[in-house]
Structures are given as C-alpha cells and as structure tokens.
Amino acid sequence: MTQQQSRQVQTPPISEDVRAELVEIGTRYPQARSGLLPMLHLVQSVQGRVTAEGIEACAEVLGLSTAEVSGVATFYTMYKRRPVGDYHVGVCTNTLCAVMGGDEIFERLKDHLDVGNDETTEPVDGLKDITLEHVECNAACDYAPVVMVNWEFMDHQTPESAVQLVDDLRQGNEVRSTRGPRICTFRQAERVLAGFPDGLADEGPSAGIASLNGLQLAQLNGWGPPPGRVGTDADRAQAVADQDRAAAQATAEDGQEGAAATQASPAGTKHDDAPGTGDEAQ
Amino acid sequence: MSTTSEPTTQHPEIDPLTPVLSADWGEKRSWTRAVYETGGGYDALRRGLREMTPEQVLTEVKESGLRGRGGAGFPTGMKWGFIPQENPNPKYLVVNADESEPGTCKDTPLMMASPHLLVEGVILASYAINAHHAFIYVRGEILHVVRRLQQAVAEAYEAGYLGRDILGTGYDLEVVVHAGAGAYICGEETALLDSLEGRRGQPRLRPPFPAVAGLYASPTVINNVESIASVPGIVRHGAEWFASMGTEKSKGYVLYSLSGHVREPGQFEAPLGITLRELIDMAGGIREGHELKFWTPGGSSTPILTAEHLDVPLDYEAVGAAGSMLGTRALQVFDETTSVVRAVLRWTEFYKHESCGKCTPCREGTWWLVQTLKRLEAGQGEEGDIEKLVDLCDNILGRSFCALGDGATSPITSAIEHFRGEFEAGMHTPAWELFPYRASSVFAPEVTPA
Known part of the structure; x- marks a missing residue:
C-alpha cells in the first residue's frame, strides 16, 4: 500500500x-x-x-x-484541523509536571520521533502513526510526570519509559493505561467522547496508588468520619424490593425507546479487571 | 522535614482524616452499582425521595453548611435556594466536571472510582431544585472517567434510579453525560453553559445569574463534582453529622490533593481546617534532602504561599486571611530546587493559551506577561520589567468578565512579593543557571547538598 x-x-x-x-x-x-x-x-x-x-x-x-x-x-483544542495519527500522545508541560520532568520527557519524545509540537510522524509501512503534543494540566498532578495516550493516563513517566511507550505504540504492541484499559485508537476514543460507549469501563483499577494514599493512612490508623446513621434491615429490604420493581419495569418496557437508551452501555459488555496493571487498588 | 502538631479543627474529637467521598476507592470494582450499594449507596436516595420533600432536602443541605468545592466556596444550599420556583421554564442541574485548574486532581479520581456517588448526588440535588434534566459536563481529556460515568448512568437507569417515576415516587429525571473538548475556560460556569449549548465557551456577563437565566435561559444550578458528591452523605447522615467536621464557617470533609516534591503525593480526605504541615507529614514529608520553598493552596489561580504559612488552617477564612484563597485545595508543593520565575512563566503561558479572547485586558495582558517573563527566565530582563509585570497585573485584575484574568495575575504578584530577588536576578542570569532544571525532576540523581 x-x-x-x-x-x-x-x-x-x-x-x-x-x-x-x-x-x-x-x-x-x-x-x-x-x-x-x-x-x-x-x-x-x-x-x-x-x-x-x-x-x-x-x-x-x-x-x-x-x-x-x-x-x-476552532475554539476547542481537542478538535484537530490536521489528521491525527493512530495515537495522540500528550505530554503534560504545565508547571507541576514540567518541573517534575515533563519538559525533559517532551524534549526526548520530539527528538526520538523527529517531530515538533502538534506534528505527526511520517507514515512508514508497518508502523502506526503518532501525533505528539504538549498538553495542559490533565488533573493527575499526584502522578507527575504524566503522559496521556488518546486521553488515557500513563502515570509516573520518565524519558526512558516514554520512549518505550511510543515505540510500543508505533509497533502496534498492546499498551495498557496505568489507570485504565487497553489503549484503543484515537478514533475509537473519539467515539466514546461522542457518547457511544465501547464497553471498556470495567477495565483498569478503581484507583491508582496515589489516589489511595490518604485512605490507606486512615485505615492504618483507624481514622474515619464520626459514626452516622447505619443502614437498617428495612433499608436493605427496600433496596431489594426496588431492584425487583426495576427488573419488572424493564421487562414490561422491553423494546420501547427512551432517551436513556442512547446513554446505555450495550448489555453484556462486562469485562474482567485488567490484570497486573501495576497501580491496581489492593 | 519532621513535624508534629495538634489538629487545628474546631472539634478535637474528630479524626485527622475522614474518608467519606473516598471511602470506597480501595474496593475492587468500586465503580459498579453492586459494590456501591454494598456500602449503603443509594440509601440516601431512598430516604430523600421517599421521606423528604424537595424543600426538606434543600434545607438539610443549607443547614449542613456545605460550600461549593469548585473553588469559590459559595454556600451550596443558598445557591439552590436562588432558583425561582415560580419561573415557568424548566429547571436544570449542571455538574461542572471540567476539572482543569492546574494542580487540581480530585474530581477525576472520584468519578473514576465512585461515579455512582456523583449520580446519587445528582438525583438528590435535581430533586431539591425540581429539575427533570441534569447534565454532567466532564472534560473530554479524561476518557476513562467518561466511560465510568456513562456506565454508572446507564446502571442507574436500569435500576430505576433515573428515568420516569423514580422508585415509584412520581419523580422523573433524565441525566446526560456530556464530554467537553479541551478548553479550561469552560470550567467557568457561564462559559460552561455556552459550551453546553453548542457554542464557543465564552463567559457571559452577569447579571442575569444562571439561577435566573442559565442553560437555555432557564433557571440553572451549576455545582462542582465534589459539592454534589457530598450531598448523599448529608442526606443519609444528616446536616449535623456533616457540620460536626470542619471549622466554624467551613464545614465538612474535603479532598486535599498533594502533588510535587513530597514523598507520597496523593489524595487526603480531611475535615476543613487541616494544615499543610500536617498534610506534608501524612505524605511522608518533603522529598529526601530538600525543603519546602513555595506552594499553592488551591491551584495556580490562588496566590502562592511559603514555609511561613505551613500552619495556616486550610479553610476558606484562614487561607483568605493569609492573602490567598482555598480554591480547590490543589496543594502543589515545590522545594528549593525550583525556579519561581520558571514556574510562574509556565502558568502564565497556560493562561495566555486558555484566555478565550473575549476581554481585551486578559487576551492582550496575558500575552504581554508572557513576553516579559520569558525575558526574565532567560536572564535578559530589562530595567523596569518587574514594575511592568505589576502594572500589567493591576490592569488585568478585576477588568474582565470572568476570573481567568484575575487568576493569571495571582501567581505573578504573589511570587514577586515573596521572591522578588529571583525576578531581579532575571536581569542578568538565566533561571536555569540559578536553578538547574534537572535537579527539580523526579528522575534527578539523588541530590544531597554538597
């Protein structure tokens, strides 16, 4: 081709x-x-x-x-006028990530991929294309320095790990987000953002390690909020009754429309937890 | 850094950390309805919709003292109370999940691990203001969070918690998960509304306020994710329980996000009023062989503070009295290897990039600020550059529609106040010579002072 x-x-x-x-x-x-x-x-x-x-x-x-x-x-930076490659790699270079090493990662990737900011690698037979961009704060500062691939988190990067990451992407090797699923293509990701779920919600951990630091410290020390109202047996019975009721209603309405349907995941798209993603919650 | 100090909260019997929002994050498959309900999830929904009127839910939230967790700290119940119920237009709830203030990273893990907590809060809040349509406006750059939200909403529909005749109470609610497209300004509530209407996200002039003329010119409440996620706890356990945590005017529990040069960065859920000294201790201290230089209490738009502010209670009042703002409790911690000029320049470049261009002082001013700061970083500052920065900030602050321009000036004026010498050094010496940049990074070789 x-x-x-x-x-x-x-x-x-x-x-x-x-x-x-x-x-x-x-x-x-x-x-x-x-x-x-x-x-x-x-x-x-x-x-x-x-x-x-x-x-x-x-x-x-x-x-x-x-x-x-x-x-x-043209107002929104996620919309691109030039073709984006199979993978969009965004290196956070806002202050916190930049200081923690994001600047160095971005420089290394530009050099390694031989592209500038917001540029795409030259097409080569057998290799996937990558578009490289520096991005603004992506709400993962406790995992700095952070790289995003198609808007999935790749936490705690180094220049070396980032080079390995883009090499794997280019060669089509499976890559998993440190707090998410197998990385899909840029176009598949965009479809999810358009509101069409891809069934990958159940992949990846509940939380990464940094998100759990406070919780684990609290558990270690037996700290928590003051006791509140406790759910009673009546609450539980009510919950079960509500579920039966919802199931009955769903059967009754089966086949009918509903604005809700456009938001719903396809039935039967459960996936196992992603194994061995490193930062997995214990 | 080795420190000890007593908790500064008003209620000494309250534990230093109080995980409520983050309580489930360590559970396997915490994002599913099944796991959420195992921990009592949706009990508050039953209580709220079956045993309480909308007015009673609103009153409970008012009495809890909950204040907006998105930065401004406006009382949430009061905001809900501004909705004119006699207005014939539909009422709307919009959740601001466009988390993008530099340093802020709390809503993202919350929605990833506990999306049902947000959904339950959305239903209760919508019920309280008599809304039948709610929107979760989530930034597009956090794809897996979008997935988890979509699935949680779908599960809530399946369970009969959304849709028509919820729990047989006759109450109807539709919820839409809406992904943004990369624009910091859309975290500003009126810009968010324009964006949600399919337009460029540019702030609106107020009044009218969104409570009167918001989405589709109809009464609209816009709340931050963490504010809404706090509601189920209040409804389930009561206003008094919530208000037993925190300080006199800053009630309840919040997520404090520590990032930067601490050994164990992360999320720490505590009553309002904890200090940075206590939090840094919990995060294992400043990284080995280094010391605190400066920090932001609530993201880059809040004036920076220094080691002399370590014991300021992190609530709305005390941080304000210290000359900054609590903001989003995005505690970005920088040690002595960090160049203040470099840090401030990078934030300023961010504001320049994200300025929507509507107001001249912000659009042009941020451009001039960047030019001047770049000279100073390169050691090529000119006589009068510091005064020029201060003067530019003076001409931006308070002169634009929204707070983006104001936020852009905060790091600059506060950095000049605390570290003027570094800006003066920018007249002759590049910042990277004064502070070799590699020494600040996490992959710098272990540095022990020579």
Missing part, C-alpha cells in the same frame, strides 16, 4: 449511518445544538480530524451555517 493510498483510506466519507448518529446525538438534549461538541467528536472518530465535510454535515443536521460550526470547532 502506498502512502498516498493509506492517507485516502484514513478519511472515509460521512456516510448515511454517521449522519443518523449525528441526528441521534442531538436528540439527547432538550435543544439539539447542545449536541454539537459530541457531534464534532463523532466526526473525528470517523475522519481523524474535523474536516470541511464534517463541518457541513453538523451544520446541515443542526440547521446552522458552516461558519457557525467552524467557529465552535
């Missing part, structure tokens, strides 16, 4: 099915325009960026001008 062909394959058109999903996103909200951000995520899940075609499709669905949709798309 030539590079040219590979680029073409990467931009499938906005099909009728995608259009139907765009419309469906709008129905989640009292006013359809509220769905514009998830709609643009859906466009990226199909085309790897926000294309002119994607903007036109959103505008059409919402009855807006393309200028209005463009105005929104």
